[in-house]
Every structure is written in C-alpha cells, then in structure tokens.
Amino acid sequence: MKTLEQIAALAPAMTEWRRDFHRHPELAFGETRTSGIVAGRLREFGLEPVEGIGGTGVVAVIDSGKPGPSIALRADMDALPMDDESGKDWHSHTAGVAHACGHDGHTAALLGVARHLASHPPATGRVVLIFQPAEENGLGARAMIEDGLLDRFAFDEVYAFHNMPLLKPGEAGVRTGPTLNGYIIWDITVDGVGGHGAAFFKATDPLQAAARLATEISSIVGRYLDPAESGLITVCSLQAGSSHNIIPASATLSGTLRALKPEVLALLYERLETACAGVAALTGCTISCKRLAEVPPCVNAPEGAERAAAACAAVLGESGVIRDHAPFPFTDDFALLLQAAPGAYMFLGQDSAMCHNPAYDFSDALLPVAAGIFVTLVRQRLG
Numbered sequence: 001m002k003t004l005e006q007i008a009a010l011a012p013a014m015t016e017w018r019r020d021f022h023r024h025p026e027l028a029f030g031e032t033r034t035s036g037i038v039a040g041r042l043r044e045f046g047l048e049p050v051e052g053i054g055g056t057g058v059v060a061v062i063d064s065g066k067p068g069p070s071i072a073l074r075a076d077m078d079a080l081p082m083d084d085e086s087g088k089d090w091h092s093h094t095a096g097v098a099h100a101c102g103h104d105g106h107t108a109a110l111l112g113v114a115r116h117l118a119s120h121p122p123a124t125g126r127v128v129l130i131f132q133p134a135e136e137n138g139l140g141a142r143a144m145i146e147d148g149l150l151d152r153f154a155f156d157e158v159y160a161f162h163n164m165p166l167l168k169p170g171e172a173g174v175r176t177g178p179t180l181n182g183y184i185i186w187d188i189t190v191d192g193v194g195g196h197g198a199a200f201f202k203a204t205d206p207l208q209a210a211a212r213l214a215t216e217i218s219s220i221v222g223r224y225l226d227p228a229e230s231g232l233i234t235v236c237s238l239q240a241g242s243s244h245n246i247i248p249a250s251a252t253l254s255g256t257l258r259a260l261k262p263e264v265l266a267l268l269y270e271r272l273e274t275a276c277a278g279v280a281a282l283t284g285c286t287i288s289c290k291r292l293a294e295v296p297p298c299v300n301a302p303e304g305a306e307r308a309a310a311a312c313a314a315v316l317g318e319s320g321v322i323r324d325h326a327p328f329p330f331t332d333d334f335a336l337l338l339q340a341a342p343g344a345y346m347f348l349g350q351d352s353a354m355c356h357n358p359a360y361d362f363s364d365a366l367l368p369v370a371a372g373i374f375v376t377l378v379r380q381r382l383g
C-alpha cells in the first residue's frame with residue numbers, strides 16, 4: 001500500500017508531464033522534443049539515459065547491483081497525423097498532429113515509474129525502461145532492435161500497457177496467447193492518364209479505378225477468408241483529384257490488413273495484390289502495391305500474463321481483472337519485443353472517446369493506475 005500511496009503522490013507531476021506532451025505532439029521518428037524531455041527528466045531523477053536508439057528512442061536502466069531477472073517496461077511516444085478536437089486546455093499546438101492514441105499518457109506513466117524506482121530501486125535484478133518512437137507506423141520497435149536494443153540492454157521479461165476506451169475505468173484486460181492482431185501496412189499507387197472531365201474517353205481515370213479498388217478490397221475478407229478465421233482489411237485513405245473538371249493522373253490508397261495468424265496475413269496480402277492486378281486489367285491503369293511495415297501478432301506468454309494480471313489485481317482488485325476477453329483487433333509493434341522475451345501486453349480501461357477519434361484525450365486518472373501496476377510488477381518480481 002505504501003508504494004501505491006507514493007505513486008499516487010506523483011499523479012500531479014505525471015499529469016503535468018502528460019499535458020505538456022499532449023500540447024506538443026510529434027509524429028513517428030520526429031519525437032525529438034519528447035525524447036529530449038524524457039531524457040532530461042530521467043537525468044533529473046539521477047538515472048543515465050541513453051538517447052538516439054533507433055532514431056529517437058531512449059533507454060534507462062535501474063540496476064540493484066544484485067543478481068536477479070532483468071525486467072523491461074516499454075512506453076511509446078509518438079502522436080498521429082490528425083487534428084486534435086478534444087477541446088481541452090492542453091490541446092495540440094501543432095496543426096494536423098495529435099496525441100489521439102494516448103502515447104502521451106504511456107510516456108508520462110513510465111516517467112512516473114522511473115521517478116519512483118530511481119529513489120526506491122528494486123532489491124534484486126534490474127529494470128530496463130524503454131521509451132520507443134514510431135509505434136503508429138509499425139517501425140519504431142524494429143528500429144530500436146536493429147540499433148542493438150536487445151544486446152545493449154538485455155532483458156528477461158518485457159511488459160507494456162495500452163489505454164483502452166473499450167474497457168471501463170478500473171478494469172484491466174490481460175489474456176494469455178494472441179492478444180492483438182499482427183498487421184501489414186499497405187500503400188497503393190494508381191497511375192492513369194489525366195485530362196479534361198468532359199473528355200473522359202481520352203483519359204485513363206485513376207480515380208474510378210481507386211474507387212473500384214476500395215470496394216473490391218473491402219470485400220476480400222467476406223469472400224476469401226475462412227469464416228472460422230479472423231482477419232480484417234481497412235482502407236483508411238483514398239486521395240485523388242483537385243477540382244471538379246480535371247481527371248487526375250494518379251490516385252493513392254492506403255490502409256492495413258490485420259490477423260491473429262501469420263498465414264492469414266499472407267493470404268490477405270495475396271488477395272490484395274490480386275485485386276490490384278484485376279482492377280488494373282479492367283481499367284488500363286498501372287497499379288502498384290507496396291508493404292510499408294509488417295508487425296506480427298502480439299502474443300502474451302502464460303507466465304507473463306499471470307504476472308501482469310497479479311500486478312493489475314494488486315492495484316485494481318481481482319474483480320477488475322478480465323482474463324478471458326477476446327483478442328483486440330488493433331496492432332502494436334511491442335509484439336517484436338514479446339518475440340525477444342516473454343512478457344505481456346495489458347489493456348487498462350479508461351473513460352474517453354475511442355483511440356484515433358479526433359475528440360480523444362488520455363484520461364489522467366489512469367496515470368497513477370498504470371504506474372502503480374508497473375511498479376507493483378517490478379516489486380513482485382525483484383523485491
């Protein structure tokens with residue numbers, strides 16, 4: 001209880017840090033201000049952060065000096081390319097960029113953990129704090145790993161949480177096995193021949209091709225996926241044209257396809273390429289499809305899920321911990337860290353608009369809850 005009271009006392013500071021990050025959101029790999037502030041705070045707490053890992057990543061180690069497991073905790077730092085319509089006093093000061101997924105809160109909570117553990121270190125082992133860039137484009141965890149994260153800061157277990165508006169405040173979801181979809185981020189370019197809107201017969205219209213392709217892609221899951229499997233494809237961007245009387249020369253579409261099994265991801269991507277080839281043949285446009293990122297499903301290890309659930313129960317009570325929820329359809333490149341070491345990904349309920357909605361804002365009430373769960377997990381493992 002003493003620990004949780006100490007964490008609760010950090011809530012005003014964590015709230016201030018969170019709102020500052022919210023005012024100054026930065027896109028994937030552009031988190032220079034955020035990571036600079038993170039590193040500065042860590043130094044203030046007496047730690048020795050290492051900066052620039054995988055671009056803008058920051059890592060700090062709290063070592064007890066005694067033998068024991070090495071436990072890694074990870075927060076993501078990036079924001080989204082969209083407007084902030086939260087209407088809060090701490091709304092984004094950068095047009096077109098918003099912390100609409102709550103990574104401002106994840107970062108502030110992990111800073112709270114750092115602050116507490118720096119002055120109350122674990123009795124054994126060590127804690128590795130990972131502040132990761134670029135979760136939203138699926139490239140940040142890979143960049144940190146390629147920059148030597150796993151060799152330079154070896155860890156035996158790894159944990160992360162995501163705020164979850166689909167759960168109520170006071171609820172935590174932790175399941176064993178697959179817990180989040182893997183995804184492939186795809187990007188399609190449709191090239192045609194532009195021209196006058198009235199002379200469509202002299203043009204090769206990429207807008208019409210893109211529109212057909214969008215509906216064709218949206219029918220893939222319903223026509224080609226075994227209904228016993230789960231998977232989804234979403235077209236989230238379709239860009240074409242500039243005026244009412246100009247047929248554009250090109251159009252673009254982008255989106256994601258997601259599934260819990262690698263073989264389903266492969267099947268969906270194959271059907272996506274087939275749809276591109278089919279619409280190209282039909283319309284005469286040149287259509288090329290690229291995969292921009294690929295992230296595997298997020299799979300919780302049984303012991304990791306048990307440990308995370310025990311920490312959640314210590315903070316929220318047994319009745320707040322949901323162990324048998326269905327996997328969520330989202331994706332997090334934390335999956336790559338879970339491939340490197342066993343652990344778990346937790347969902348912590350909060351009252352807010354859905355993530356990626358323009359009205360979304362991270363709930364500050366979740367900061368001491370999340371930090372309390374992380375610190376409890378560390379105490380339970382390392383003393």
Ligand SMILES: [Zn+2]
Binds near residue numbers: 101
């Ligand atoms: Zn997000």
Ligand SMILES: [Zn+2]
Binds near residue numbers: 101102103135162355
């Ligand atoms: Zn997120």
